[in-house]
Amino acid sequence: MxxxxxxxxxxxxxxxxxxxxxxxxxxxxxxRYDIGLTGTHVGCEHGVCGACTVLLDGxxxxxxxxxxxxxxxxxxxxxxxxxxxxxxxxxxQQAFTECHGLQCGFCTPGFLTTVAAYLEExxxxxxxxxxxxxxxNLCRCTGYQNIVASVLRAAELQREAGA
Amino acid sequence: xxPSPFTYxxxxxxxxxxxxxxxxxxxxxxxxxxxxxLPVLSMRLAAPAHLVDVNRLAExxxxxAEPGGVRVGALARxxxxxxxxxADVVQPLLRQALRLVAHPTIxxxxxxxxxxxxxxxAGEMTAVLAVLGGRxxxxxxxxxxxxxxxxxFVGPLESAVGAGELAVEAxxxxxxxxxxxxxxxxxxxxxxxxxxGVAAVVTPSPESVxxxxxxxxxxPTPAVARLADARPSGPPVDPASWAEAADAAVTGLEPxxxxxxxxxxxxxxxxVLTARALAAAWSASAASxxxxx
Numbered sequence: 001m002x003x004x005x006x007x008x009x010x011x012x013x014x015x016x017x018x019x020x021x022x023x024x025x026x027x028x029x030x031x032r033y034d035i036g037l038t039g040t041h042v043g044c045e046h047g048v049c050g051a052c053t054v055l056l057d058g059x060x061x062x063x064x065x066x067x068x069x070x071x072x073x074x075x076x077x078x079x080x081x082x083x084x085x086x087x088x089x090x091x092x093q094q095a096f097t098e099c100h101g102l103q104c105g106f107c108t109p110g111f112l113t114t115v116a117a118y119l120e121e122x123x124x125x126x127x128x129x130x131x132x133x134x135x136x137n138l139c140r141c142t143g144y145q146n147i148v149a150s151v152l153r154a155a156e157l158q159r160e161a162g163a
Numbered sequence: 164x165x166p167s168p169f170t171y172x173x174x175x176x177x178x179x180x181x182x183x184x185x186x187x188x189x190x191x192x193x194x195x196x197x198x199x200x201l202p203v204l205s206m207r208l209a210a211p212a213h214l215v216d217v218n219r220l221a222e223x224x225x226x227x228a229e230p231g232g233v234r235v236g237a238l239a240r241x242x243x244x245x246x247x248x249x250a251d252v253v254q255p256l257l258r259q260a261l262r263l264v265a266h267p268t269i270x271x272x273x274x275x276x277x278x279x280x281x282x283x284x285a286g287e288m289t290a291v292l293a294v295l296g297g298r299x300x301x302x303x304x305x306x307x308x309x310x311x312x313x314x315x316f317v318g319p320l321e322s323a324v325g326a327g328e329l330a331v332e333a334x335x336x337x338x339x340x341x342x343x344x345x346x347x348x349x350x351x352x353x354x355x356x357x358x359x360g361v362a363a364v365v366t367p368s369p370e371s372v373x374x375x376x377x378x379x380x381x382x383p384t385p386a387v388a389r390l391a392d393a394r395p396s397g398p399p400v401d402p403a404s405w406a407e408a409a410d411a412a413v414t415g416l417e418p419x420x421x422x423x424x425x426x427x428x429x430x431x432x433x434x435v436l437t438a439r440a441l442a443a444a445w446s447a448s449a450a451s452x453x454x455x456x
Contacts, residue, residue, distance in 0.1 A: 003168050023171035023214075026205075045164040046202035053268055059242075060268045065201040069171055070194065070216055114268060135353050136266025 008072045012037065013081030021068050028052040030068035031078060039079040039109050043138070050137035053110040054078050060117045079109035082116055091157040092116045092150070101150030103141035110137050115151050124155055166204035173216045177302070180217055180329060185304040187213040189326040194218070195237060198265070198273035199281045223331060228253045232297070232336040237277070237329065241270035241288075253337045255447070256295065256344040256362060260287040263346065266354045279315070280330045282322035285356045285380045287346070289316060292333060293385035294362045294377025300332040301325070309334075316384035342366040343448025345440040348379060349432050351423060356380065358424045359432035363440035365448050374408060376437055381418045381429060388412035399445040402438040409437035 004023045009016065012035055019034040031040045031054070043051035045064045052063040055077035063076075082090040092115045095101065102108045111134060118125075118133040125133060130151035131144070139147060172187075174180035184191055192211035194200055195218065203209045217223070217237060224238035228249035235244055244250060245261040264270055264278070264287050278286050279299060292299070292312045299315050301308050301324055310323045317323055324330050338344060348360030360379025365372065371392040378386045390411055395404035418429035 004170055006171065022168070024166040024168055024204075026165070026201075029165075046205055047198060047269065050266075050268065056272075059271045061272045062198075062268060064205070065198055065269075065272065067171075067194070067197070067201075067214075067216070069173070070197070070218055072173075118267075132353075133267075136268050 006069050006072075008068050010035075010068070010071060010073075011075040013077055019068075023067065023069050025068045026064050027054070027066040027068045027071055027076070028063040031063060031076070034068075037078050037080050041106055041109050043106070043110075048138070049107070049110070050114065051107050051110040053113045053137065055113055055117055058117065058120075060114050077113065079112050082112055090116060091161060092119065092154040095150045095154035095157055096147075099146050099150040099153050101142065101147045102139075107137060107139045107141075111139070111147060115154060119151075119155055119158060123158060125151065127152065130155075164205045166201075167207055167210040169211055169214045171214050171216065173219060175219050177220055177222065177329075177331070180215060180220060181302060181304050181327075183213075183215050184329060185327045187215065191215050191326070193277075193280070193329060195277040196240065196273035197277075198269050199278065199283065217329070226250055230337065232334055233257060235275050235333045235335070237274065237331045239275055241273050241275055241278070242267065244275050245270060254295070254335050254344075255338060256291055256346060256364065257335060259344060259346040260291045260362060263287055263348055263350075263354075263357070263360070276330050276333050279333055280322050280324050282316050282318075282320055282384070284316075284319055284382060284384055285360075287348070287357070287360060287362075287379055290360060290362045290377035290379045290385040290387075291346070292335065293387045294364060294375050295336050297333060297335045299323075299330050300334070301328045302331045303328040312385075313387075319383045338364070339366050341368070341448060343444040343446065345443035345447060347436045347440045347443070349436065359418075359429050359436060361433065361436040361440045363437065363444040365441055365444040367445070367448055374412070374441060376412045376440070378416060378433060381416050381433055386416055388415070393441075395441075395445070399449075400442055402435075402442040405438040405441040405445075406434075408441060409434045412437050 041051040043049035047062045047065045054063045172183045190212040194216045223236040225236040226247045227234040233250045251258045348357035350357045362377040364375045374390040374393040376388045393408035397404035413433045420426045
């Protein structure tokens with residue numbers, strides 16, 4: 001039996017991609033293998049680690065828990081799409097750099113997408129809220145202290161930019 | 164960690180979905196949020212021949228708060244139910260429990276009805292439906308039926324949804340006037356599966372204090388204890404005053420041991436969390452009573 005394949009149209013970081021994928025292709029794998037954007041990292045592949053978090057129509061989701069065919073017609077933002085039009089780093093990326101919010105960097109794309117979306121919703125989090133915001137993402141290096149500091153710094157940077 | 168091959172169906176209407184489900188019968192599995200199903204497929208704990216993706220059925224993405232209760236459509240994401248202000252007014256237990264369902268990122272995609280159909284005894288919403296005495300509406304080509312929570316949860320990961328059926332709606336009854344609710348759980352990590360969880364509803368009246376408690380991770384299906392008159396032995400805001408009621412509520416619970424907790428420890432948690440949840444629910448009821456007066 002040959003495996004069922006379907007055409008999928010996804011807008012990724014503002015660019016439309018049309019690919020034909022096996023129906024069991026995970027969105028995480030479609031982004032990496034079919035579309036060639038390897039910024040989205042695949043960690044646990046069962047929705048625990050958060051490394052593969054992308055924004056689907058602006059909302060953070062685990063790309064390893066979605067079938068690519070299921071998001072046909074949708075719009076995805078990956079870590080590659082966070083940077084501004086001018087190519088400068090996103091405030092969240094800037095903050096992670098300044099505060100040493102990463103060490104090996106494997107989990108970082110998931111943190112960046114999660115935090116970028118979170119700050120849209122809550123631009124002025126307390127430290128407890130910042131901690132809660134990243135509770136669904138695992139990091140084995142940092143011990144999270146600098147990640148929480150990065151969330152707060154990113155909020156500060158965004159406020160400064162908006163002021 | 165990739166799903167095994169399946170045939171994928173993406174119906175555009177409820178009618179079409181029911182036709183496909185009738186056709187594939189027991190070989191079919193419904194995909195809504197997929198936050199429980201995709202891990203199960205990827206780990207190959209399940210390998211259905213047909214996957215029926217209902218994400219195009221936008222007409223099922225509703226949360227309707229009515230005086231009698233909250234109706235949640237099959238495609239309403241946990242996040243949508245959690246954020247619905249009217250639903251929070253009608254039945255505060257929904258938001259209290261949803262905040263403990265996995266992480267926000269999972270709640271953005273996972274559906275409330277889907278987690279009920281998944282029937283995981285560690286699922287918060289199963290206990291909420293059970294303690295409230297809610298029901299689930301199942302639709303198939305053959306017709307429509309409503310199943311009470313007491314009959315809906317058949318066993319671990321087994322609900323009353325039959326082959327060819329789609330769970331289209333869950334109904335969570337409104338909080339009775341003057342009642343209060345609380346949801347508490349203990350998990351190894353915030354957002355992880357609860358070692359023990361407790362959903363409590365306290366309804367005080369001049370004659371009696373009615374108490375209902377639903378339990379997470381304390382048996383194969385969400386257990387519910389109902390006490391007709393569970394008066395606190397002291398100040399009702401103090402959990403210690405509810406110790407007797409908690410003892411009565413946990414009688415009959417037979418939790419299993421696993422890698423995270425022994426059966427005895429689970430029972431201990433259930434007793435402590437029940438007393439705390441009853442005190443918290445009482446406080447919520449007193450507050451709502453003051454508001455009404």
